Amino acid sequence: MEKIILDGNIVAQDIKEKLKGRIEALKNNGIIPCLATILVGDNPSSETYVKMKGNACKKLGIHSIRVHLPEETTTKELLETIKELNEDASVHGILLQHPVPSHIDERMAFEAIDIQKDVDGVTSAGYGQTALGFGNFPSCTPAAIMEIIKYYKISTEGKHAVVVGRSPILGKPVSALLLNENATVTTCHSKTANLPEIIKQADLVVAAVGKPKFIQGSWLKEGAIVLDAGYNKGNIGDVDYETCFTAASAITPVPGGVGPVTIATLLKHTVDSAEKNMF
Numbered sequence: 001m002e003k004i005i006l007d008g009n010i011v012a013q014d015i016k017e018k019l020k021g022r023i024e025a026l027k028n029n030g031i032i033p034c035l036a037t038i039l040v041g042d043n044p045s046s047e048t049y050v051k052m053k054g055n056a057c058k059k060l061g062i063h064s065i066r067v068h069l070p071e072e073t074t075t076k077e078l079l080e081t082i083k084e085l086n087e088d089a090s091v092h093g094i095l096l097q098h099p100v101p102s103h104i105d106e107r108m109a110f111e112a113i114d115i116q117k118d119v120d121g122v123t124s125a126g127y128g129q130t131a132l133g134f135g136n137f138p139s140c141t142p143a144a145i146m147e148i149i150k151y152y153k154i155s156t157e158g159k160h161a162v163v164v165g166r167s168p169i170l171g172k173p174v175s176a177l178l179l180n181e182n183a184t185v186t187t188c189h190s191k192t193a194n195l196p197e198i199i200k201q202a203d204l205v206v207a208a209v210g211k212p213k214f215i216q217g218s219w220l221k222e223g224a225i226v227l228d229a230g231y232n233k234g235n236i237g238d239v240d241y242e243t244c245f246t247a248a249s250a251i252t253p254v255p256g257g258v259g260p261v262t263i264a265t266l267l268k269h270t271v272d273s274a275e276k277n278m279f
């Protein structure tokens, strides 16, 4: 059986290469694409993610504004910051780094983001549009998974896709995107009974569980395609890579799989948003 490593670095590079000319055209029209990231508190992983996103912007000539608010920020204060960024015409995308401290109403904060600048598809309107198959910006990780599928010409039509996880930013929207691409989708979660038996029926498995090495190779159908969105401490995915590699026909590694494509997708969405100011 031919084995394919679904290399996220290659897919991310391809997306970024295609953005270069578009960013140049924007600049020639006096527009510098700009992403604003909001980080609340001092979660070290979140700080790293925000830094990575800022660096990726810089490398491509996208302006990035980093708003770092203290841990004790209230929901009201966060909403004020979001409002300011919504009203700032030079900002094309707003990313509120998740999770925010538990005393903040995260849903309310997400909903405050202007849909035109919701480049990570976190608003309920953005999610609804994704599910209905229109709109601009699906959440970046689900969109990244679809980019990998597209780049490697993996056919989803009529295939049984099993998504493990149902979070609003990952499991649910990727289930919707796969459904829109004519897969037959089963979405699993912590209350799902007989998970290994359901996964055994999958042509394509998306792991979005948040538990290191959770999905075992013995649960897979021979030749299944595995997309691991997981990113746990120590660069470990949500699938047990060694055993899943043996059973799968194609698999994303961690690191170097879904992660870099997620960042490239965020840049793409920011450029898409900036272009709306040009035409």
Ligand code: NAP
Binding pocket: 141, 164, 165, 166, 167, 168, 169, 170, 171, 188, 189, 190, 191, 192, 195, 207, 208, 209, 210, 211, 229, 230, 231, 232, 238, 258, 259, 262, 263
């Ligand atoms: P999350 O909000 O914690 O959601 C986890 C989901 O997994 C929930 O729906 C939960 O079910 C389900 N689950 C938990 N235990 C389970 C079990 N034993 N069996 C079946 N389902 C179970 O996590 P998330 O934000 O979606 O993130 C998921 C993973 O993706 C994490 O590893 C995260 O680090 C990673 N991630 C990566 C990127 C990237 O750029 N690569 C971006 C975002 C997230 P319930 O709904 O029933 O609780």
